Amino acid sequence: MDIMTESLPISIQVNDDLVTEIKNIASVSNKLEAQLNFHTMTANWYNDEEHILLINFYLISMSEFSSAITQADSVDVETLADDVLLSSKNSLLDCHVAITPAELILIKQQPKLLSGYLAKKLTKVLNLIADRQKLTHI
Numbered sequence: 001m002d003i004m005t006e007s008l009p010i011s012i013q014v015n016d017d018l019v020t021e022i023k024n025i026a027s028v029s030n031k032l033e034a035q036l037n038f039h040t041m042t043a044n045w046y047n048d049e050e051h052i053l054l055i056n057f058y059l060i061s062m063s064e065f066s067s068a069i070t071q072a073d074s075v076d077v078e079t080l081a082d083d084v085l086l087s088s089k090n091s092l093l094d095c096h097v098a099i100t101p102a103e104l105i106l107i108k109q110q111p112k113l114l115s116g117y118l119a120k121k122l123t124k125v126l127n128l129i130a131d132r133q134k135l136t137h138i
Contacts, residue, residue: 008037
């Protein structure tokens with residue numbers, strides 16, 4: 001049996017601190033990664049196989065977000081929101097998305113909100129990227 005080793009265009013990596021603090025965030029992120037890849041595929045984001053946009057989402061804490069801003073050495077770094085930092089190198093986008101303290105409290109009080117909340121937050125970021133790349137919104 002051949003296992004697919006090619007990575008998907010959109011990946012979501014969760015910071016270890018968040019994995020420790022938020023129950024189920026790793027499994028929710030894995031499911032969300034599959035959903036977002038499917039939605040962008042059906043929106044025809046990957047029709048040009050020579051220039052496939054790769055997006056790495058990094059879910060981090062606000063304290064880590066502050067250091068991500070200071071460490072951003074890429075020429076193309078943009079703050080999309082007060083909790084979203086986007087750096088681009090050719091067709092690779094690194095997107096640091098912070099879980100704010102208020103969001104963290106809400107998610108811990110109501111864990112069932114995690115999946116829908118992350119989906120909305122990352123979809124919003126993908127649609128901002130779609131605007132910049134002249135792609136269809138998902």
